[in-house]
Amino acid sequence: MDTQIPPSRATDIEAIAEARRKHDEVIADLLETSISREDALFVEVAHMGGTPSYIASVSLEWIRRQVNLTDTMPLLKRSIDKETGKLRIDEESIEIISQRSIDWSREAVLAKYLIERDTHKFPPILAVLSQPWVDDPDSEMWDEEGCAKEASIAFRRLDVRGRLGLIDLSAKSRLYALDGQHRVIGIKAALELISTGRLDVRDKDRKVKRDEMLSLDDLVAENGLDEAQLQQLGDERMGIEIIPAVLKGESRADAQLRVRTTFTHVNKQASPLTPGEIAQLDEDDGFAIVARRVAVGHPFLTRVKSAVNFKNSTISSRSVPITTLQTLTWMARTYLLAHNDYAGWATKGKELARRPEKAGLARGVADYTALWDHIAELPTFRAIAAGEPVARHRRFAHEDKTGVGYGHLLLRPVGQQALAQAVGLLHAEGMSLDHIFAKLTTLDRRGALRLDAVENPWWGVLYDINGKRISIKGRETAIKILRHMVGGLPTEKDRKVLREAIVEARSIGDGECRDYTNNIVPKSKIGLPEQL
Incomplete structure (x- = not known):
């Protein structure tokens, strides 16, 4: 069957294809003209919960220049403590917006992450776009009833449905990061480090740490980085979603409540x-x-x-x-x-x-x-592998209806943690795992790993004798007890510190303690547990 296209039809198809190419070129030229404007941002429109938002892709350098921290909003300036520079939570600020404090110790960490990792990735930033008139109750942009005549974002559509367009970014416009402030400080710090070669390391309250800074030369040498490639970091792009500080017809108080609520909802829904x-x-x-x-x-x-x-x-x-x-x-x-x-x-x-x-x-x-x-291979774990209930070995005697609970040290997370660290230290000091676990097997068989038994050193340390429950605050002491019983502590000072910790754990007041036979004795009578 002859399927050849007649010459006339082939010519028509080529003409249509050429027309489409020209059409696409014209659109591309028009978009390029619009997108490249410094005073506008090309966006896609989204609507959710009655509030429009504008989604864009911007460079990290653009974020460095354009996005500010929320505690610099004029809306909040009267609530900034002049001495500390921090947001002061008072009746006004708590009702205006709820904003987590910035942990400035993350600044250097995030800067290093962006510089060192080839696969770095930040999620989009949520920002608020405001104008000077928003914070001026006497501005002509508010009508007689105190409602905004226009939204704080001026949007010009580029398609029929109004899904794509430009938002104006005049010199007086201000963007504030509602969600993503740590990303902002990380980006700014990374670009500063690249441009100046150094970055001060700060504590969580923004105070510079003495004798602690990041050096670009050190990072390049330590990680084998391409310094020329680092100079392109500012050209990388990420997402930003922008909402208006004020909607048309909205009062200033309503706008404040909406922005505050948006922030709260974003953070509550982000389940950690x-x-x-x-x-x-x-x-x-x-x-x-x-x-x-x-x-x-x-x-x-x-x-x-x-x-x-x-x-x-x-x-x-x-x-x-x-x-x-x-x-x-x-x-x-x-x-x-x-x-x-x-x-x-x-x-x-x-x-x-x-x-x-x-x-x-x-x-x-x-x-x-x-x-x-x-x-x-420990006896208790062999018994569990053979089918004995885990809960029976874990529960304390008073928790078991039959009174059979064994309260085993190694069936509690804190006990497992203490074991791993103690064994690791003993092994690093030269003891073989076989030797270490031979002694632990002896302790297990003797019932010496039972937490709620007064004759065992865990009583009062990992077992809260008043609340009759596990106590994780005694983990460091438990590590030392295991080391002492299995391999011995290295110095007399270490042994003295351990004895004092056990004395405190067994103290019942008035200089007296319960000893390993459940008798009340002076503190001086409490010794270290038996060493195998």
Whole structure:
């Protein structure tokens, strides 16, 4: 069958295609003319909850120049403390807007993140566009009833439906970050660091820390960065959503309430991830990655049904899980950091972790797996693997109707954390895991790991003797107790500090304590627990 197109029709098709190309070129030229204007921003319009918003893509340099912090809004200036420069919460400011204080210690952290990470990414900023007349009740822009004659954003549509267009950005217009202030200070700090070569490091209250600064030369050398490429950071683009400070027909009080409510709703609806969810999703923190792999791959943790709670950070006395993913991550961090091989995985302050190399991760998984191999062989854990209820070993005696609860140290997250750190330190000091766990096995068989037994050193330390519940504040003392009982503390000073902590935990007042036989004795009679 002959499917050739007649010459006349082919000519028509080519003409149509050419017309479309010219049409697109004209549109592109017109858009370029509009988009390149310095006094306007090309946007797409969105509507939600009765408030229009305007969404755009802007450069980081544009954000540096155009976006201000909310505590500089004229609306709030009367509530800024002149001495501290902070927003003073008074009757006026609390009713005008609710704005979280900026944590300036994050400035340098976010600047480093933008500079060091090739895969950096910030979510869009939500900003308010205001005009000078908004803060002038006597302006002609307010009618006799105190309502705005126009919105604070002037929008000019570029399509029939009014979905695309330009918003005017006159020299007097001001943008304030309603959500994303930390992103703004991070962007400004990163571009300052690139342009000047240095950046002061501040504390959360914006005070410059002595003898602490970021140097661009140091960052380039430490991370093998391309300095020429860094100069292009300001050209990178991200999203911004802009809402008007005032809508047409709105009173100033109503506008203030709407903006404040918008901020509140944005922050309330942004549900934070649980610690467990962070550990599940973190692909940078080497300790979280190691913990996740061991959680889903270790024979003991996979053989016992629901052994790991992947979401929550705590475990109730009646819960089935043995541990939590957050606890596994904490254990991996303290156990591995006891060895110098993993020092490079640690981060300072609020810095984001840098993903270790594959070989390092494999070594971390192997070392952490070895720890759990030994934990799984402890008598209590062997009993659980054989089918005994986890809750029975975890519950205190008074929590169990039959009075059989064993209150086991290693079935509480705080006890697992103490074990991992103590074992890590002992192992780093030269003790083999076999030797360490041989002694822990002896303690387990003797019932010496029972928290609520007065004869054991955990009583009063990790077991709140008044509230009859777990007490996490004694974790550091518990670490020292484990080290002492299994391998010994290195100095006499360490032993003295531990004895004083145990005395305080067992104190009942008037210089007296309960000793390991449940008798009331002077503080001087309390000694260290038996060392194996």
